[in-house]
Amino acid sequence: MTQDNKVAALDAEGLTLKSVSLWQVTWRRLFRRRSAMVGLGILGALILIAFAAPLLAPYDPIRSMLDVDGYPREFAKRRAAPCIHIMGDCPDEQPQHIMGLDGNVRDAFSRLLYGTRISLFIGFSTVTFAIVIGTVLGAVSGYFGGWLDNVIMRFMDVLLAFPSLLLAIAIVTVLGPGLTNALLAIGIVSIPSYARVVRSSVLSVREMDYVSATRALGGSNFDILFRRILPNALTPLIVQGTLGIASAILDAAALSFLGLGAQPPLPEWGKMLADERNQVFTAPHLVFYPGFAIMLTVLAFNLLGDGLRDALDPRLAHNT
Amino acid sequence: MMLQYILRRVLTSIPVIFGILLVTFMLARVIPGDPCRAILGEKATEEVCSRFIREKGLDQPLMKQFGIYLGEIGRGEFGQSYRLSLPISRLLAERLPTTVELSVSALMVSLLVGIPLGIISAVKHNSWVDVLTMIWANTGVSMPVFWLGLMLAYVFSLLLKDTPFWLPPSGRVSPGIPDDPFYEVWGMTLTDGTFLFGLLGFISRMNVINALLSANWELLKDSIEHLILPSLALGTIPMALIARMARSSMLDVLGQDYIRTARAKGLSFNAVIFKHAFRNSLLPLVTVIGLSLGSLLGGAVLTETIFGLSGVGRTLFEAITARDYGIVQAFTVVIAVFFVALNLLVDISYAYLDPRIRLN
Numbered sequence: 001m002t003q004d005n006k007v008a009a010l011d012a013e014g015l016t017l018k019s020v021s022l023w024q025v026t027w028r029r030l031f032r033r034r035s036a037m038v039g040l041g042i043l044g045a046l047i048l049i050a051f052a053a054p055l056l057a058p059y060d061p062i063r064s065m066l067d068v069d070g071y072p073r074e075f076a077k078r079r080a081a082p083c084i085h086i087m088g089d090c091p092d093e094q095p096q097h098i099m100g101l102d103g104n105v106r107d108a109f110s111r112l113l114y115g116t117r118i119s120l121f122i123g124f125s126t127v128t129f130a131i132v133i134g135t136v137l138g139a140v141s142g143y144f145g146g147w148l149d150n151v152i153m154r155f156m157d158v159l160l161a162f163p164s165l166l167l168a169i170a171i172v173t174v175l176g177p178g179l180t181n182a183l184l185a186i187g188i189v190s191i192p193s194y195a196r197v198v199r200s201s202v203l204s205v206r207e208m209d210y211v212s213a214t215r216a217l218g219g220s221n222f223d224i225l226f227r228r229i230l231p232n233a234l235t236p237l238i239v240q241g242t243l244g245i246a247s248a249i250l251d252a253a254a255l256s257f258l259g260l261g262a263q264p265p266l267p268e269w270g271k272m273l274a275d276e277r278n279q280v281f282t283a284p285h286l287v288f289y290p291g292f293a294i295m296l297t298v299l300a301f302n303l304l305g306d307g308l309r310d311a312l313d314p315r316l317a318h319n320t
Numbered sequence: 321m322m323l324q325y326i327l328r329r330v331l332t333s334i335p336v337i338f339g340i341l342l343v344t345f346m347l348a349r350v351i352p353g354d355p356c357r358a359i360l361g362e363k364a365t366e367e368v369c370s371r372f373i374r375e376k377g378l379d380q381p382l383m384k385q386f387g388i389y390l391g392e393i394g395r396g397e398f399g400q401s402y403r404l405s406l407p408i409s410r411l412l413a414e415r416l417p418t419t420v421e422l423s424v425s426a427l428m429v430s431l432l433v434g435i436p437l438g439i440i441s442a443v444k445h446n447s448w449v450d451v452l453t454m455i456w457a458n459t460g461v462s463m464p465v466f467w468l469g470l471m472l473a474y475v476f477s478l479l480l481k482d483t484p485f486w487l488p489p490s491g492r493v494s495p496g497i498p499d500d501p502f503y504e505v506w507g508m509t510l511t512d513g514t515f516l517f518g519l520l521g522f523i524s525r526m527n528v529i530n531a532l533l534s535a536n537w538e539l540l541k542d543s544i545e546h547l548i549l550p551s552l553a554l555g556t557i558p559m560a561l562i563a564r565m566a567r568s569s570m571l572d573v574l575g576q577d578y579i580r581t582a583r584a585k586g587l588s589f590n591a592v593i594f595k596h597a598f599r600n601s602l603l604p605l606v607t608v609i610g611l612s613l614g615s616l617l618g619g620a621v622l623t624e625t626i627f628g629l630s631g632v633g634r635t636l637f638e639a640i641t642a643r644d645y646g647i648v649q650a651f652t653v654v655i656a657v658f659f660v661a662l663n664l665l666v667d668i669s670y671a672y673l674d675p676r677i678r679l680n
Binding site: 161 | 335336340343344347350454458462463464466467468474477478614615618621622625626636637640659
């Protein structure tokens with residue numbers, strides 16, 4: 001009997017174990033955590049909304065109702081309260097606005113839906129930026145060591161010495177307000193945590209036998225670092241990155257709230273909230289919904305990140 | 321041993337502080353446009369500008385400028401805010417007490433609520449209390465501070481109007497409440513500019529302490545009322561972090577053998593929880609408190625803006641929008657150094673609680 005036939009025979013008797021990859025194990029463990037599933041569910045819905053915003057939104061997010069053809073003028077009022085027909089709180093001839101109109105007579109609901117795109121974009125772009133730079137810095141620092149390591153890591157310490165929001169504010173002051181600069185600032189501020197994660201995983205495997213083996217086989221530094229060492233940093237990076245998206249979205253919203261991030265007429269949630277903050281007593285709906293949307297998005301990434309951390313933790317392996 | 325650890329730790333924060341000074345120095349130098357008009361305003365004439373540049377040493381080489389800058393900071397001279405025509409150090413002395421009072425009370429709120437919540441949910445693991453606490457903790461860390469602040473103001477100042485739960489939406493004291501500094505109430509006369517004047521003045525600007533020291537109960541009640549909403553807004557994220565950490569570290573400890581031994585010895589439930597378990601679960605909590613400080617100081621900008629408190633954060637923000645770089649630079653330095661000092665304190669208390677750290 002050849003090897004293959006033997007395996008096939010054992011298979012038929014149900015005696016072989018299917019090999020399971022790390023990702024399958026992780027997925028399975030993640031699936032068992034209710035909070036992570038809630039996070040994944042919310043996130044899935046948000047991504048769907050982001051893609052389908054033009055289909056779901058009843059109005060143009062940056063167009064005033066006063067400019068919409070055929071819109072009854074008597075109802076196009078600034079900061080009109082929500083009008084939902086099935087709730088019976090407004091006359092049938094009034095156009096439906098489930099989150100009301102904002103200070104520029106735009107449909108708040110449509111703006112909220114489009115805002116999903118901006119928030120998700122903020123989260124993913126800043127974290128990608130920070131991961132790429134942080135990984136290079138951390139990898140170089142950990143792999144080569146010496147004075148280079150000292151210089152890079154001391155600089156990271158200095159960045160960490162500032163409260164992150166304040167440092168981001170300071171950077172935006174220099175670069176000038178605007179969404180792109182705010183994203184850059186938040187990206188820069190979050191570099192140190194990724195650099196640290198990568199550096200520590202590089203340090204933990206740098207002296208291992210398989211690394212020496214690659215070197216003995218003539219592998220270049222680049223080869224060793226990127227093919228052999230860095231894959232070890234992948235799991236902590238995924239966890240850190242997921243949680244990092246959450247704080248990036250919060251910080252970006254805070255910058256926009258302070259007027260340093262997204263500029264009008266962009267339907268960014270932090271900015272929407274900031275524009276109406278003085279009207280919180282008269283038009284609370286215009287403050288409540290954008291903030292709630294921020295919270296929900298941040299919550300989704302936090303739950304997913306926590307779940308991933310537990311699922312990827314090898315110490316919990318016996319639970320699979 | 322402890323002293324040696326403290327000394328080493330203080331020495332290692334010196335390069336960080338040096339780095340902070342370097343970063344803030346560069347910050348003011350890389351601002352686009354000419355520094356004179358950035359600081360003095362767009363309308364500054366050529367003549368005024370050239371004098372300003374000579375006085376400030378801005379025509380000197382960068383290294384020398386940095387030296388001058390270090391000397392100024394070392395002497396506590398932060399220069400002048402031309403917009404407000406006030407020395408910046410004075411502005412700092414006026415605004416810092418508000419922020420200190422706010423951050424301390426927010427931290428108190430988060431500890432006094434977070435720790436018990438964490439302990440209860442660990443002891444009653446998987447009960448409804450635990451589930452609710454965890455839901456609360458997860459949503460708490462996800463809330464934007466500014467949103468929470470506005471919503472709290474809406475609920476407590478508008479919806480609960482004419483009920484005993486009404487709280488003021490902004491400010492530090494209601495108009496008409498006497499808030500004389502305690503040293504004047506005591507009959508002390510101090511001369512402006514002395515160290516004692518500065519120190520007592522600083523303390524007297526923390527309203528709650530001032531009210532206690534001058535036995536001014538009306539002011540005490542009023543300033544506490546004004547402090548509740550901002551502290552809740554600012555304290556919620558740390559509170560959630562602390563509750564989560566308290567729970568998980570308590571759960572870790574409760575699973576240890578010595579807890580089982582203590583129970584087997586017949587010790588009461590409370591003795592086991594508070595004497596054996598809680599003390600040992602404190603350590604990770606100290607770390608989280610250290611981590612919360614950053615969000616406290618950053619959140620102070622947002623909270624002060626919403627509740628109209630003229631503290632360091634709001635002043636910094638206003639200076640940024642008005643392009644008053646002198647204030648931006650000075651306040652950033654002070655906040656960052658403050659932050660480093662607090663983290664140092666956290667590390668030292670960590671070493672005090674856990675001998676293994678200082679021995680390594």
